[in-house]
Amino acid sequence: MKILVIGSGAREHAIVRALDRSTQDKKIYCLASNMNPGIAEACDEILVCNINDSDFVSNYAKEAGINLAIVGPENPLANGVADVLWKTGVKVVGPKKDLARIETSKAFTRDLLAEYKIPGGPTYHTFNSIEGVADFLDGLGENYVVKYDGLAGGKGVKVAGDHLHSHNEALDYCKELVEKGGEFVIEEKFMGQEFSLMSFCDGDHLKHMPAVQDHKRAYEGDAGPNTGGMGTYSDANHGLPFLTDSDIVQAHEINAATAKALKNKFGEGYKGILYGGFMATSNGVKLIEYNARFGDPEAMNVLPLLDSDFIEICKGITGGTLDKVDVCFKNKATVCKYAVPEGYPVAPVKGEPIDVSKIENPDGLFYASVEIKDGQLVESGSRTVAVIGIADSISEAEKIAEKEISAVKGPLFHRTDIGTNELVQKRIDHMNSIRN
Ligand code: AMP
């Protein structure tokens, strides 16, 4: 079996490792955006190219005789890489362009939930001009969010209280979006704790992964600018300490209803990872957004816990037989921490050497935005390397992750608070205070 992984961050490093653990006869190929040394070591061939060029990707797959492809990031999905690969006879884990709109269009997702009466959606309205915006904001009062309707790397969303401090500021942002020629969604702001719940999906059946909490803000205590995600944790029981069993069931049900709605709407099913970004609130679980792929860092939390054969799961996804595939995760807690360049995300240093030689467990190290320059590992400006701690409790896993990430040397920083007892307790206290 010849398997192609598209993408070359820490998430794809985790995907390659999960494939590599399978005892099946296989060859692993990677089309990469950067020369990730961890992926290069674990796979048979890696090629740096434009992974968003669907013709290039499909020609490569044809020539290499690829049977199965796994698309890591969202941009190739938005560019129809899955569509072109299926046409050339390659089975793909990752939805076709139309179905990937679940991530690429905020308005599409809100409309889908509303049309199929799936719970968890906010009051919202889609605009392409400034007309009616002021009235709609008045209706929402102080609890509103403005979202640019397209892929913006997390930078298109502005939340009242965090980024916008008055209706005038909100109107200015909306005018900016109108001038850019874009549509935007204004929606009700939810209050609570966020979590990620990813499901493997074959179009008809879903198998759910453990819940994970990500930390988007750059600095300790959730201060500073938004990032791709500084670190994550998951619990041994596959829930989270601030969630109830009912919260997890609601998230499962929303993912299942969304997959069903997508199949109904497009006549063909969603084959890939359905990643729900949820908020637990005093009024049940709400959907913040969908992603059409594994989360990064979330993939590093869940894939190392997978006891089942990842290649079998991928075959189940593409073949529509996921209900017959065993999907089991170890009952362990995990903490993942990223080291990022000084100045990230606003003005990151680039090209500086980093040293990972003091890491104790190389299997828990995932390479991301790095390059090899003159034989030396250097950071290339985005999230640099991630480490994972795995233990019986979040607290123990945090100690492992903290020790390992602190052993990575270079002009980098990381969040020491992610996964600590103090931070987790704050999440629990927050949920208790809003539930009562
Ligand atoms: P998104 O790109 O839709 O995930 O939005 C980025 C971030 O904005 C999310 O991780 C949330 O922290 C926040 N956010 C988005 N929508 C809402 C909402 N309706 N209520 C509260 N926070 C939101």
Ligand code: GLY
């Ligand atoms: N962890 C956030 C994301 O993957 O989008």
